[in-house]
Amino acid sequence: MSIIEVENLTKVYRVNKKKPGIGGAIEAMFKREYTEVRAVNDVSFKIEEGELVGFLGPNGAGKTTTLKMLSGILYPTSGTAKVLGFTPWERKNEYRRQFALVMGQKNQLWWDLPAQESLYLNKEIYNVPDDEYKKVLDEMTELLQVKKLLGVMVRELSLGERMKFELIASLLHTPRVLLLDEPTIGLDVVAQKNIREFIKEYNHRTKTTILLTSHYMGDIQALCDRVIIINHGKKFFDGGLNDIIGKFSASKLISLTFENGGVSKEDLLQFGEVLECEKLKAVLKVKREEVTKVSNQILEKWSVLDINIEEVPIEEIIQKVFVSSETQA
Amino acid sequence: MIEALLKGTSAWKYWVILSTRTQEDMAYRANYMVGALFRFLPLLTTIYLWYAVFNSPGYAWSGRMGKMTLPDIVSYYAIMFVARGFSSMPGMTRDISLDIKDGLLNRYLIRPISYFWYQTMYRLAHKLIFWLAALITFPPVFYLIREYLKHSPTVLEWVGFFISLIIAFWTGVLFSFLIGCLAFWFLEISTFLFVIMTMEFFLSGHLIPLNLMPSAIVHYVQWLPFAYEGYWPCMILIGKVQPDQMGTVLGIGFLWVGIFFVLVKLCWKWGTQRYSAVGG
Numbered sequence: 001m002s003i004i005e006v007e008n009l010t011k012v013y014r015v016n017k018k019k020p021g022i023g024g025a026i027e028a029m030f031k032r033e034y035t036e037v038r039a040v041n042d043v044s045f046k047i048e049e050g051e052l053v054g055f056l057g058p059n060g061a062g063k064t065t066t067l068k069m070l071s072g073i074l075y076p077t078s079g080t081a082k083v084l085g086f087t088p089w090e091r092k093n094e095y096r097r098q099f100a101l102v103m104g105q106k107n108q109l110w111w112d113l114p115a116q117e118s119l120y121l122n123k124e125i126y127n128v129p130d131d132e133y134k135k136v137l138d139e140m141t142e143l144l145q146v147k148k149l150l151g152v153m154v155r156e157l158s159l160g161e162r163m164k165f166e167l168i169a170s171l172l173h174t175p176r177v178l179l180l181d182e183p184t185i186g187l188d189v190v191a192q193k194n195i196r197e198f199i200k201e202y203n204h205r206t207k208t209t210i211l212l213t214s215h216y217m218g219d220i221q222a223l224c225d226r227v228i229i230i231n232h233g234k235k236f237f238d239g240g241l242n243d244i245i246g247k248f249s250a251s252k253l254i255s256l257t258f259e260n261g262g263v264s265k266e267d268l269l270q271f272g273e274v275l276e277c278e279k280l281k282a283v284l285k286v287k288r289e290e291v292t293k294v295s296n297q298i299l300e301k302w303s304v305l306d307i308n309i310e311e312v313p314i315e316e317i318i319q320k321v322f323v324s325s326e327t328q329a
Numbered sequence: 330m331i332e333a334l335l336k337g338t339s340a341w342k343y344w345v346i347l348s349t350r351t352q353e354d355m356a357y358r359a360n361y362m363v364g365a366l367f368r369f370l371p372l373l374t375t376i377y378l379w380y381a382v383f384n385s386p387g388y389a390w391s392g393r394m395g396k397m398t399l400p401d402i403v404s405y406y407a408i409m410f411v412a413r414g415f416s417s418m419p420g421m422t423r424d425i426s427l428d429i430k431d432g433l434l435n436r437y438l439i440r441p442i443s444y445f446w447y448q449t450m451y452r453l454a455h456k457l458i459f460w461l462a463a464l465i466t467f468p469p470v471f472y473l474i475r476e477y478l479k480h481s482p483t484v485l486e487w488v489g490f491f492i493s494l495i496i497a498f499w500t501g502v503l504f505s506f507l508i509g510c511l512a513f514w515f516l517e518i519s520t521f522l523f524v525i526m527t528m529e530f531f532l533s534g535h536l537i538p539l540n541l542m543p544s545a546i547v548h549y550v551q552w553l554p555f556a557y558e559g560y561w562p563c564m565i566l567i568g569k570v571q572p573d574q575m576g577t578v579l580g581i582g583f584l585w586v587g588i589f590f591v592l593v594k595l596c597w598k599w600g601t602q603r604y605s606a607v608g609g
Contacts, residue, residue, distance in 0.1 A: 013605060068435070068606050071435075071438075071439050072438060072439065073434075073435050073438050073439060073604070073606045074604070074605070074606055075601075075602050075603075091438065093441035096439060096440060096441040097441050099439075100439075101435075101439050103435070108436045108440075110349065110353055112353045112356045112357070113349065113352060113353050113356065117349055117352065118349075120345070120349075121342075121345055121346065121349050122440075124341060124342045124345040125342045125345075125440055125441060125442050126440075126441065127342075127441075153356075
């Protein structure tokens with residue numbers, strides 16, 4: 001049985017629509033217009049135990065709404081979901097003890113106390129035995145390098161340090177399902193990398209099922225083999241990260257370093273799109289099926305010191321997927 | 330001792346919430362000390378005001394205003410201060426409404442705790458801090474006004490008073506929680522709050538003793554839940570509740586607490602179903 005099973009999940013919000021300006025404000029005092037927004041529209045998917053799945057989509061696509069339904073915060077308008085065999089919005093304590101939701105920067109830490117007090121409170125809320133608490137706390141503070149900060153007031157910690165404690169607070173009870181909503185948002189690259197490595201290691205070690213949303217493709221590339229893409233509330237793609245590249249990227253990039261100068265942009269245009277052309281270096285975007293042929297032709301024609309064939313950056317591909325989903329929506 | 334008593338039960342986590350909140354309240358020493366030392370000032374100013382009223386030259390001094398003498402009034406306000414120390418829940422309604430409006434409720438909904446009990450423990454911690462400070466500052470104040478505290482309560486009045494304080498606490502918590510839950514339906518409730526708090530201040534007998542109002546009005550307002558937040562504890566301890574009335578007074582108080590418990594449960598159930606978790 002899958003750990004997460006979502007079937008035809010739909011969430012419709014009723015949103016107040018106000019006309020612009022003071023006139024609109026006065027009119028809204030007497031007569032309100034409402035419009036329905038389908039934040040999540042008939043979404044279905046399954047996730048197996050131990051999987052780490054990326055949940056992607058542009059802003060407002062319905063990712064967070066889906067996570068909120070899976071964590072029992074929101075009631076759906078229709079459809080069903082089972083996580084660990086529980087219906088999340090019934091909010092049974094037995095379920096709440098087995099999952100965690102981490103929402104970037106929405107802290108569960110007490111601002112005016114050292115982090116250790118909030119962690120201890122979570123230990124008691126989740127009923128974690130003393131020895132297990134000590135073990136998990138030791139491990140995590142070590143792994144995230146925040147052991148020395150346990151006694152520091154939360155308000156005096158940096159954003160990255162707070163995020164690390166947020167993660168620890170959410171993982172103290174060793175949840176079987178972890179829902180991560182933008183865990184690296186607002187963090188600098190070093191902190192992003194630390195958190196990313198921690199999640200990878202944690203998933204690997206504990207086999208926790210993780211569903212992760214992020215706008216940083218670095219997170220997705222580093223962590224997820226499988227991605228689910230939604231836009232306008234509808235599921236648009238569900239498969240391997242490599243499958244997206246194959247499906248949505250018709251081109252590859254050929255980076256060249258010439259031995260001698262004199263190769264112009266015009267010379268290269270016959271092979272494909274020229275993205276860069278300097279004295280000795282050039283980058284070409286070439287159709288996937290023509291890569292071998294074009295490479296051979298270039299090597300025959302010019303003296304080439306180095307040639308490198310790469311996939312188009314994932315950001316660009318995902319952007320293409322989003323645009324494609326816009327037209328299909 | 331508490332650990333031995335509660336650990337292993339579901340009450341233990343709420344005790345830890347209470348203790349954590351107490352620590353947080355004490356984190357700002359200066360704020361705490363100022364609050365602790367000067368909490369009695371409003372009581373002194375109120376007593377002084379009534380002293381001035383009873384001694385004003387234009388006042389046809391009969392020693393009574395309605396059924397109240399000056400010692401009654403001074404005792405009333407001194408006890409009111411104690412009773413409101415149990416029933417007033419500063420900031421509770423606002424905090425709950427903001428948790429709902431700003432989506433901060435999310436962090437409680439996903440954890441195996443009851444938001445109601447969490448909030449109750451949070452306020453109880455605040456009350457403990459208040460009473461800790463009051464133990465130091467109230468005795469000298471009560472000593473200063475000792476000549477006005479004429480009535481010596483009977484055992485029954487003391488028992489009735491302590492029970493009425495329990496009713497006062499629960500009425501305060503449940504009513505504040507209930508009003509906070511209005512944010513599930515209206516999101517912005519600051520104006521509601523202003524109106525309701527003003528009403529509560531008046532109808533609890535905090536502003537003036539309810540029995541100074543026309544008897545036709547007193548007849549009804551004294552049985553509203555607000556009266557249990559201040560008026561009844563005062564009336565019991567200054568000897569204005571007859572022994573045969575005590576059961577009715579306390580019984581109706583418990584009835585209100587029961588009704589509020591049911592309303593809180595229903596509002597929470599319906600409210601969380603329509604909660605939109607915006608921004609959280």
